[in-house]
Amino acid sequence: MDTLPDVDVAIVGGGMSGIYTGWRLLTSRLTGSKLAGWEAARGKLKVTLFEGSERIGGRLLSARSPHMPDTTAEVGGMRYVAPAQTLVTSLVECVLKLPWHEQVVDLPGNIAFLRGKLLRTSDLGNAAALPYWLDPAEAAWLAAGKGGSPAGLIGRVLTRLMPDLMAHLNAGTLRQYLETVTVDGLPLWQHGLWNLLAKGMSADGYAAARATVGYDCLGGNTNALDLTAEYFDFTPNVSYRMVNGGYETVPWELQSRFQAAGGEIQFQQWLAGFAGTTLDDGSQGITLRFQDGTTKTARAIVLAMPRRSIELLDPEGEVLGPANTQFRQDLASVAPIPLFKCFLLYPNCWWQDSGVSSGRSLTDMPIRQCYYWPAGQQGTTIPKRDAPGLVMVYDDLLNVGFWEGLDKRAEVHKAGLPLSLRSPGHHWPMFEPKAVEMTAESADPFAKRLMENWTQHPATKQMVNELHRELMQMHGKDSAPEPIDAAYMDWSRDPFGGGVHLWNVNVRSDVMLTRMTQPVDDFPCYICGEAYSTNQTWAEGALQTAEIVLQQRLGVPKGEWQDG
Template sequence: MVALPDIDVAIVGGGVGGIYTGWRMLTSRLSGSGLAGWEAARGKLKVSLFEGSDRIGGRLLSARSPHMPDTTAEVGGMRYVAPAQTLVTGLVECVLKLPYHTQVVDLPGNIAFLRGRVLRTSDLGNAAALPYWLDPAEAAWMAATGGSPASLIGRALTRLMPDLMIHLNAGTLRQYLDTVEIDGLPLWQHGLWNILAKHLSADGYAAARATVGYDCLGGNTNALDLTSEYFDFTPGVSYRMVNGGYETVPWELQRRYQAAGGEIQFNHWLAGFSGTTLEDGSEGIALRFQDATTKTARAIVLAMPRRSIELLDPVGEVLGPANVQFRQDLASVSPIPLFKCFLLYPNCWWQDSGVSSGRSLTDMPIRQCYYWPAGNEGATIPKRDAPGLVMVYDDLLNVSFWEGLDKRAEVHKAGLPLHLRSHGHHWPMFEPSKPEMMAESPDDPFAKRLTDNWNQHPATRQMVNELHRELMQMHGKDSAPYPIDAAYMDWSRDPFGGGVHLWNVNVQSDVMLTRMTQPVENFPCYICGEAYSTNQTWAEGALQTAEIVLQQRLGLPKGEWQDG
């Protein structure tokens, strides 16, 4: 009898895309697919997922402070857009049937602290109140429409593309953008900033970028994809959050994947892989791990972002130096640094400034400040004298500002977790002001996972000092109680390379989207994840590329819920 490979499908990477792919393989009808013969040879398809860390979830990282165990913070991805993001909406609401709530973001009374001036969100439509020198036409447009400076980006785009709003409202925006030419070139051959400059004054651009909240949304990556991305963050969009944490999604998928017979090997870092001839004469994959162990498989799925793939050894048919095309394709997206920090205060002192929920904005390095609701239903505003969480969220250059305030040398080394602690900066740094705020060790495994996530991502004292200073300044306070707990993540660190990804200029993402899912024709290596999707920055992108691998490359049927 011919010996079988160790496994049929090796999935490398335990983010939402990887665990979703494994779950779909083991719970779908395989007859007629490329996996049917493998299942017949073994009697049951054997799928193993290899994850370098000790958890499934990747950039979905939910966490709970032991001092506020009834409230879940989102240190990674936190929300999805419904109903537009059909895959993740269907998965959360129809398959896993997880309770969810709508996130509150922009409220009229929230703060906009810009160039040292304290404004309210309701002031942003008044050009005379803004500390910017706007073009008279921009100021007049804002007065006529009640738009904020962030909407000046939309104004510029609609002047360049007059039919844009028609297609946005009809749900055909992307198809329309594919047809647009500016100065004789397709939209994907332009940088967004380059075309915005045609219809935005210098200060109009500065004000728009400051008030949209994310520097990358006004950046100079691929204008087609970034235009589409910008309209995911416009007023009227409905953001939904999973009660109890977004990490519930991969946690539930992990449970179902393992119940279907799937294997997970934690703390297994892939070093490299190459093609090999299996004993039945077919082409397969030889995997080599950093601990020198090896495995053979019929196929490999790299559920990994750009930087994680770049860290693999440059050997084999895909990663070897002879495959120049793949190296160029791999570099077709740019990783975007993202920083999130949650500060737990003994009371909600910011409420004295008239803010209690949603988001406030500033041009200081903290950029976005979310007043986190208590509990996990999304609607409970903490009482003024009760403990409360504030989330600080920023991207691009601001991330390097906070990186300079993490004094632990270990976290700057590739692949090492944040909970490795240097002398003098170790946890705990904060003492709870009230002993009753301490929680007992939770018996529920998921609750323990969330507490571990918090404890493994401690902020340094230097970082918290500066965060606290900027938050006080933003809220017009000379003093405020010091935080009693803090956790953060800089997603630009290895092995992630960035919190999200954006397509570069001159890349036709609709073509690259499919090409990257199988980078070498007829070779059993597949790639999925948010990075090379056309729903970048969202979990939807990871599921989108996973479905291309599953349906187009391997011949699996759609999930039943996808037809609804």
């Protein structure tokens, strides 16, 4: 009698796409799929998820400070767009039935501190008030109230180059339209966005737009087709939704359902490499080799991993081996985008003296975006002036290296190391929060997880000092109470390589989207995750590629809830 492989499907990576894939595999009807025979041979499909860290969630990282245990901070991904992002919206609201709320972002009275000048969001439509030299046409366009902010100048150029763009955006067919557009005789995917913007925007107009859109990457020079679609995800009428208990509640709930369905999770298991093998029944299988020297056999492997995590694997086997030059080129078709988030907890909400209490303020200093974080379990309460309050600092791309230089731990700069950076015997000037009297440990394991997420991501004193200085400056304050607690994450750190990804110029993402889900024909290795999706920077992209693997590659039927 043939010996069965150790597992049927080995999933590597416990982020959103990995745990979602495992849950779908074990809770779907497999009749008619290629998995049906595997299920019949064992009696029950065996799916094991291997995760290098101690938690499920990946780039979703919700956290709570012991000083505000009823308030959840989002150190990683924080929101989804409804109703456009159908997969994640249905999952959160129809399947898991998690309570959610709309996020407040831009308010007229919030701050825009640009080139040393303190403005309000409502001033951004006034060219005369801006510390930029806009050309007369740009200034007139702003004065006519068409943009509300220099960030709208990006849309102004794009709609002039593509006159039917807004009609398709309103009709929900933007991406299909962008795939048909040509500029200067070339399809949109062969242009960099910055190259296009330069055709119709002054140098200072570009600087003002990039500063006030809030994200450096939205004015960058990656694939113009995908970045145009991404830019219009951030238009003013978009509804941003947040999960009340923290976005990490989603993978946490999926983990519970996956394990209840018979799924196995092995934590602190770092894959070293994998290669094809012939199983006892003569079929094609996989041997997985882990960093601790152990091996496992599987009928299929799903790499639920971003670009950098895959690059850190040993170059061996049919997919990763040096002979497969095509895969290496395909792997490099996206650019990892550095993201930095830090939460500072203050003893009181001193920024309210500057007339701001919710939403975000902007600056061109390295902190870039400042969110006044709501309090409470519902995630919607504005803290009182004298109550403790959280500020989130959020920046990407150009400014992440600034903060990296203020983390003095040498370990964070070394490639391929696990995320645990709190090894004893090293001495660095950590930020030491004031002591807090802890109550008995919560019986809620998820609450404990959120506390651990906070304490495992400490900021250094140098970092906190500079964050505090810039926050005071942008709010027009010479002094303010010092923070009493702080947590941060630089998502460019290994094994992530970046917080999000964007397609490079000259890449047809609509083609690569499917190709990357099975990089070698007739070989049972599949890839999913946000990185190689056409909904990059969002959890929706992780689910999109997972569904391609499930439905198109493995024959798993579409979930009934996806039609709702």
